Amino acid sequence: MTPDLDIAVIGSGLAGLAAAHELRRNGHEVCVFEAADAPGGRMRSVRRDGYTIDTGAEQISAQGYRATWQLIRRAGLTPHDVPRIGRPMAVWRGGRPHNGVGEPRAVLTGAGLVPAARPSLARFLAWSGRRRAEIDHDHPETTPLGSDTVADAARAYHPDLHDHLLQPLSSAFFGWDAGRSAAAPLVGLLLAVGPVSAWRTYRGGMDLLATRLAAGLDTRYGRRVDEVTDHGDHARLTVDGTTLTARAVVLAVPAPVALKLTGGPHPADAGYVAASTFRPMFKVSCALDRPLAPRGGGYALLTPAVEEPLLSCVIADHLKCADRAPAGAGLISLLASPRHLPELAAGTEEEAARRLTAAAERYVPGLGAALTATHVHHWPEAMPELTPRALAVRAAFLRRPARAVEYAGDWVAARPSSEGAARSGALAAARVLAHLAPHRGRTAPQETAA
Ligand SMILES: Cc1cc2nc3c(=O)[nH]c(=O)nc-3n(C[C@H](O)[C@H](O)[C@H](O)COP(=O)(O)OP(=O)(O)OC[C@H]3O[C@@H](n4cnc5c(N)ncnc54)[C@H](O)[C@@H]3O)c2cc1C
Numbered sequence: 472m473t474p475d476l477d478i479a480v481i482g483s484g485l486a487g488l489a490a491a492h493e494l495r496r497n498g499h500e501v502c503v504f505e506a507a508d509a510p511g512g513r514m515r516s517v518r519r520d521g522y523t524i525d526t527g528a529e530q531i532s533a534q535g536y537r538a539t540w541q542l543i544r545r546a547g548l549t550p551h552d553v554p555r556i557g558r559p560m561a562v563w564r565g566g567r568p569h570n571g572v573g574e575p576r577a578v579l580t581g582a583g584l585v586p587a588a589r590p591s592l593a594r595f596l597a598w599s600g601r602r603r604a605e606i607d608h609d610h611p612e613t614t615p616l617g618s619d620t621v622a623d624a625a626r627a628y629h630p631d632l633h634d635h636l637l638q639p640l641s642s643a644f645f646g647w648d649a650g651r652s653a654a655a656p657l658v659g660l661l662l663a664v665g666p667v668s669a670w671r672t673y674r675g676g677m678d679l680l681a682t683r684l685a686a687g688l689d690t691r692y693g694r695r696v697d698e699v700t701d702h703g704d705h706a707r708l709t710v711d712g713t714t715l716t717a718r719a720v721v722l723a724v725p726a727p728v729a730l731k732l733t734g735g736p737h738p739a740d741a742g743y744v745a746a747s748t749f750r751p752m753f754k755v756s757c758a759l760d761r762p763l764a765p766r767g768g769g770y771a772l773l774t775p776a777v778e779e780p781l782l783s784c785v786i787a788d789h790l791k792c793a794d795r796a797p798a799g800a801g802l803i804s805l806l807a808s809p810r811h812l813p814e815l816a817a818g819t820e821e822e823a824a825r826r827l828t829a830a831a832e833r834y835v836p837g838l839g840a841a842l843t844a845t846h847v848h849h850w851p852e853a854m855p856e857l858t859p860r861a862l863a864v865r866a867a868f869l870r871r872p873a874r875a876v877e878y879a880g881d882w883v884a885a886r887p888s889s890e891g892a893a894r895s896g897a898l899a900a901a902r903v904l905a906h907l908a909p910h911r912g913r914t915a916p917q918e919t920a921a
Contacts, residue, residue, distance in 0.1 A: 484512025487723030489896025516676030535663030568767030743868030752853030
């Protein structure tokens with residue numbers, strides 16, 4: 472039988488695009504099916520009235536994003552296209568912001584931790600530094616943190632470490648509940664990405680890399696795939712009611728979507744796919760007629776759950792990169808606290824925007840008066856939750872033989888970041904190549920050297 476397609480990739484997020492790009496580099500014909508009308512997935516940016524709004528991801532780092540930087544170079548982009556943010560991150564405590572979160576000098580300045588908690592931070596950093604080699608970010612399931620959740624791991628330290636550092640970071644950036652998600656991926660990520668001073672963002676919008684990669688590929692937008700099945704030597708996919716065959720399919724979608732599309736994956740894959748639950752996130756982008764900043768002047772202000780019920784973070788997009796707002800204007804993003812997501816999601820977008828902007832007035836005085844428009848981005852599947860239960864079944868998933876239906880996505884890499892997506896795409900491509908190789912049965916790659 473001659474399949475209709477050589478290789479089909481479902482999803483044009485960074486994982487799907489990385490997989491497609493790598494497979495094309497290896498001489499394959501790749502067709503990318505994307506349900507939305509543009510590439511990028513959770514890294515998409517939209518343009519409205521002169522504002523460039525990052526709907527999901529905000530930044531990457533100069534460190535710990537090896538696969539991403541390789542893609543950046545291959546897409547013909549340079550570090551100039553990914554400028555340094557160069558502004559501090561603060562945490563709110565006791566009615567004011569404290570700058571320097573995520574910087575080594577926080578051990579001295581506290582960055583929102585009381586003096587009694589600073590030795591705890593030093594001990595935590597010394598411990599993670601000493602065990603750096605064992606805290607393998609590609610294999611959080613094997614680290615010395617075992618099955619500890621973020622809250623469990625924090626218990627060995629002064630309570631401030633949880634309340635004013637780990638909880639706000641994991642809630643603002645991953646939408647996590649510190650009592651449910653595993654500590655190992657968080658600690659691995661913090662070690663990998665380095666200080667906030669190393670963080671960068673894409674010029675012209677977070678979708679820059681995705682747009683560049685998609686332009687060089689056969690990407691079909693507005694094409695929602697409804698079903699994918701594995702038939703051993705080929706796969707079938709149903710797109711808008713039409714069934715197509717392909718030599719291989721890469722499912723580059725969040726795990727809960729992959730679970731639905733396959734109608735129950737291969738038994739060897741099912742454990743990790745089903746255990747890979749996701750957390751929702753809710754972001755309101757506020758277009759302002761003037762360039763207001765969060766108090767303290769940093770580009771990001773964490774608002775811990777012990778200090779603020781409704782918000783987890785305030786980001787000044789125009790301070791992150793000046794091109795996000797027209798000259799003389801500003802763009803502020805408000806991230807909702809995970810605890811309030813169900814009720815925010817149940818109401819109207821207008822009501823959610825009204826509540827979050829009212830709460831943000833405390834951190835960005837004058838926000839209400841400067842507001843010209845709000846844009847609500849609700850991500851039901853924003854971030855892999857990476858619970859200890861999911862990590863416990865990951866090793867078996869990585870050992871599975873390569874098949875006609877492969878998976879890619881940040882959840883596969885167990886890294887809640889676009890770097891996880893990029894790495895998983897390269898890994899999925901390597902596994903597809905192993906599956907299609909003439910000498911079948913050779914060991915499937917378990918990680919990529921991208
Ligand atoms: C609010 C937020 C903030 C974040 N901040 C950061 C950050 O600062 N830095 C960072 O590195 N990461 C961040 N992330 C995470 C990062 O965005 C993701 O890890 C990464 O983009 C995931 O890429 P992916 O390709 O795995 O999945 P996705 O980007 O979700 O791509 C999946 C694609 O599949 C498509 N699709 C789904 N179902 C179908 C179907 N049935 N048929 C066809 N197409 C389909 C979707 O439309 C989507 O385009 C953030 C995420 C969110 C939500």
